[in-house]
Amino acid sequence: MIVDSYRFLPRTFRPLYEGRGPLPGEEDPVWAPFEKRLSESRIALLTSAGLYVKESQPSFDLDGERARPEWGDPSWRSIPAAAKSGELGVAHLHIDDADILADSEIALPMRLLAQLAGEGVVGSAAAKHVAVMGFQDRALNDWRHTTAPAIVAHLREQGADALVLAPT
Amino acid sequence: MPVLARWIEAAGIPTVVVTMMPALAEERRAPRIVGVEFPFGHAFGMPNDAVMQRRVLELALRVLAGAAGFGTRVDLDVEWPVPLREAYRAWQPKEPSPIVKKMLEARATS
Numbered sequence: 001m002i003v004d005s006y007r008f009l010p011r012t013f014r015p016l017y018e019g020r021g022p023l024p025g026e027e028d029p030v031w032a033p034f035e036k037r038l039s040e041s042r043i044a045l046l047t048s049a050g051l052y053v054k055e056s057q058p059s060f061d062l063d064g065e066r067a068r069p070e071w072g073d074p075s076w077r078s079i080p081a082a083a084k085s086g087e088l089g090v091a092h093l094h095i096d097d098a099d100i101l102a103d104s105e106i107a108l109p110m111r112l113l114a115q116l117a118g119e120g121v122v123g124s125a126a127a128k129h130v131a132v133m134g135f136q137d138r139a140l141n142d143w144r145h146t147t148a149p150a151i152v153a154h155l156r157e158q159g160a161d162a163l164v165l166a167p168t
Numbered sequence: 169m170p171v172l173a174r175w176i177e178a179a180g181i182p183t184v185v186v187t188m189m190p191a192l193a194e195e196r197r198a199p200r201i202v203g204v205e206f207p208f209g210h211a212f213g214m215p216n217d218a219v220m221q222r223r224v225l226e227l228a229l230r231v232l233a234g235a236a237g238f239g240t241r242v243d244l245d246v247e248w249p250v251p252l253r254e255a256y257r258a259w260q261p262k263e264p265s266p267i268v269k270k271m272l273e274a275r276a277t278s
Contacts, residue, residue, distance in 0.1 A: 001244075001247075002203075002261070003188070003189070003191060003203035003204065003243040003244070005188075005189040005190055005191035005206040006187065006204055007188075007205055007252070008206075008208060008255065008256055008259060009189075009208075017192050018192075020192075020195060021195055022195065022196055022197045023171055023196065026174060026196065026197055027197065028197075029199070029238035029239065030174050030197075030238070031177065031199055031237065031238045032178075032179075032180050032183075032199075033182065034182045034233045038229055038233040041233070043229070046172075047188065047211075048169050049209065065266055066266050069266035069267040069269070070267060092209075092266040094265045094268075095208050095209035095230040095259055095261060096209065096258060096259055096260060096261050097209070099209060099210060099258075100215075102216070103191070103216050104213075105212060105221055106210050106211065106212045106213055107209065107210075107211060109221055109224075109225050109228035112218070112221055112222060115275055116226075117210075121226070122229060132172070133235075134169055135267070143171075143172060143175075144175065147172075148172060149179075149213070152175075152176055152181065154200070155176070155181055161181075161182070162182040162183065162232050162233075163173075163181055163182060163183045163184075164183075164184055164186060164225070164228050164229070164232065165169060165172065165173050165176075165183055165186070166187070166211035166212065166236075167185065167187050167189070167211065168208055168209050
């Protein structure tokens with residue numbers, strides 16, 4: 001099966017995404033070889049669903065986005081792997097959050113990854129995963145200069161060998 | 169998001185992007201891509217469907233560890249079990265996002 005990338009997208013949005021090519025300066029291939037066996041590797045997860053730990057972390061700034069519709073909160077959250085679905089909030093104005101609130105595994109499958117680690121499919125799961133909010137301004141300067149380096153540092157701290165990213 | 173994968177990959181950490189828009193991830197030059205024909209907000213499948221979620225994550229891990237080179241794309245062979253019209257409505261926010269609201273207002277006045 002070849003996935004239809006536009007199946008669920010309103011037809012009027014399609015030209016915003018289709019045939020746009022790479023971002024300026026992002027044309028060249030990038031490649032980090034996966035060097036260990038999967039069964040010896042520590043895997044981390046990243047979601048762009050705007051997840052945060054309700055009790056200890058601020059929400060992503062949705063009021064800021066309402067005030068400036070082209071802007072999206074570029075910050076990130078460290079999500080403890082042990083956090084339960086009910087402990088997580090969803091801050092994302094571009095999707096209906098009911099299904100993620102019902103089962104956050106559809107955006108950030110931390111329990112499943114822990115289970116796969118238990119079965120030996122992967123070596124281990126990072127103790128803390130990553131959440132961002134996927135709607136960003138076009139220039140992406142904050143993501144490029146602040147958020148991405150911070151996430152890389154976080155992944156290194158976690159001893160993560162590789163990352164599974166899931167856009168929303 | 170694909171460009172975030174590129175920056176993390178460029179720092180030496182292998183990445184795979186699990187996405188409902190694999191064509192966009194290819195255009196944006198993500199190194200490893202798993203395509204899913206699922207509604208937005210549902211990268212790993214239906215809520216409380218552990219079997220479906222596992223199929224997605226296992227494929228992502230296989231592509232992550234096994235892709236031969238840059239630009240590898242593998243699409244998951246799973247159809248969304250909800251009728252299209254219903255699923256299309258269900259993923260969308262109850263009120264339009266600020267940017268969509270602004271676009272609709274601009275269209276209405278043009």
